[in-house]
Amino acid sequence: xxxxxxxxxxxxxxxxxxxxxxxxxxxxxxxxxxxxxxxxxxxxxxxxxxxxxxxxxxxxxxxxxxxxxxxxxxxxxxxxxxxxxxxxxxxxxxxxxxxxxxxxxxxxxxxxxxxxxxxxxxxxxxxxxxxxxxxxxxxxxxxxxxxxxxxxxxxxxxxxxxxxxxxxxxxxxxxxxxxxxxxxxxxxxxxxxxxxxxxxxxxxxxxxxxxxxxxxxxxxxxxxxxxxxxxxxxxxxxxxxxxxxxxxxxxxxxxxxxxxxxxxxxxxxxxxxxxxxxxxxxxxxxxxxxxxxxxxxxxxxxxxxxxxxxxxxxxxxxxxxxxxxxxxxxxxxxxxxxxxxxxxxxxxxxxxxxxxxxxxxxxxxxxxxxxxxxxxxxxxxxxxxxxxx
Numbered sequence: 001x002x003x004x005x006x007x008x009x010x011x012x013x014x015x016x017x018x019x020x021x022x023x024x025x026x027x028x029x030x031x032x033x034x035x036x037x038x039x040x041x042x043x044x045x046x047x048x049x050x051x052x053x054x055x056x057x058x059x060x061x062x063x064x065x066x067x068x069x070x071x072x073x074x075x076x077x078x079x080x081x082x083x084x085x086x087x088x089x090x091x092x093x094x095x096x097x098x099x100x101x102x103x104x105x106x107x108x109x110x111x112x113x114x115x116x117x118x119x120x121x122x123x124x125x126x127x128x129x130x131x132x133x134x135x136x137x138x139x140x141x142x143x144x145x146x147x148x149x150x151x152x153x154x155x156x157x158x159x160x161x162x163x164x165x166x167x168x169x170x171x172x173x174x175x176x177x178x179x180x181x182x183x184x185x186x187x188x189x190x191x192x193x194x195x196x197x198x199x200x201x202x203x204x205x206x207x208x209x210x211x212x213x214x215x216x217x218x219x220x221x222x223x224x225x226x227x228x229x230x231x232x233x234x235x236x237x238x239x240x241x242x243x244x245x246x247x248x249x250x251x252x253x254x255x256x257x258x259x260x261x262x263x264x265x266x267x268x269x270x271x272x273x274x275x276x277x278x279x280x281x282x283x284x285x286x287x288x289x290x291x292x293x294x295x296x297x298x299x300x301x302x303x304x305x306x307x308x309x310x311x312x313x314x315x316x317x318x319x320x321x322x323x324x325x326x327x328x329x330x331x332x333x334x335x336x337x338x339x340x341x342x343x344x345x346x347x348x349x350x351x352x353x354x355x356x357x358x359x360x361x362x363x364x365x366x367x368x369x370x371x372x373x374x375x376x377x378x379x380x381x382x383x384x385x386x387x388x389x
Contacts, residue, residue, distance in 0.1 A: 033117025062130035069123030076115035081191035241380035310350040
């Protein structure tokens with residue numbers, strides 16, 4: 001979906017007073033929306049709903065929150081479809097390339113990005129709390145794995161849906177809904193189709209209103225003390241790591257390590273293995289994402305070459321991370337250091353490849369940054385372990 005938003009923005013008016021606005025930079029409104037709606041939900045909506053519900057001090061339940069997220073997602077797709085409809089209305093149909101072919105300003109995309117961000121706050125956070133809250137302590141990791149699997153399957157289904165729509169809508173005389181030149185297609189119809197599918201998803205979610213929430217017994221005070229100690233260890237470790245290495249962000253370090261349930265009662269050496277496993281998950285996911293991006297037949301040749309280079313780099317990174325796990329388990333920290341450093345270099349080299357040509361936006365910036373940050377955390381934790389031995 002993000003790539004279609006970028007392509008749509010590229011076909012709109014991207015200049016303001018002579019200043020060129022990169023279409024991919026509009027995703028910053030998505031990030032700002034997420035940050036704003038997290039605050040609004042926690043500080044305004046949740047207390048308000050809790051005060052209105054006399055039977056329970058809780059705000060919206062997890063399923064209700066996911067339902068709100070789906071409704072906002074429907075609104076986002078409708079907004080994107082309306083913008084595309086008017087973009088086509090003011091577009092130059094005879095242009096050979098879509099770039100800046102419409103007089104409609106790119107800032108009309110802001111509502112759809114803001115709505116997508118709001119939808120993510122309600123949907124993904126609701127999913128996370130549902131899987132964590134409805135699974136016993138021993139199965140929380142499995143619940144999180146199911147959540148991540150559902151997101152991964154969603155990405156595959158999204159790619160499959162685009163391929164099916166292109167194949168069905170393309171005929172000898174009609175270029176289809178999503179051609180290379182968007183001015184000759186009907187991307188608005190695709191957005192409306194997504195809105196309809198999301199509506200169907202919402203109807204299915206309504207059927208889950210009979211779901212009965214499971215209340216687990218209160219955890220023992222001893223276990224709560226262990227978790228509190230684990231939180232303190234994570235905070236102290238990340239504080240030291242961010243101080244020793246300016247490349248490490250304290251917030252990213254704590255959030256990443258705390259996301260792993262095993263980190264709540266882990267030792268320093270356990271945190272090191274958790275950080276290495278996080279690298280493995282991200283490297284594998286990035287390689288899979290690159291593979292999906294390479295299936296796009298309308299991909300720019302230069303971007304395709306860069307993605308192929310990244311695919312090879314991350315394929316090698318998978319081998320390095322497996323070796324690093326073995327080296328770490330056998331306390332060969334020097335070897336593990338070299339292998340994880342190679343993964344950092346792979347992420348940097350991948351990102352630098354896109355910067356060699358002007359006006360090229362890397363679709364892997366966020367994933368490369370996460371790989372780099374996780375590798376830096378793992379190296380710093382290993383350094384702490386060696387100093388404590």
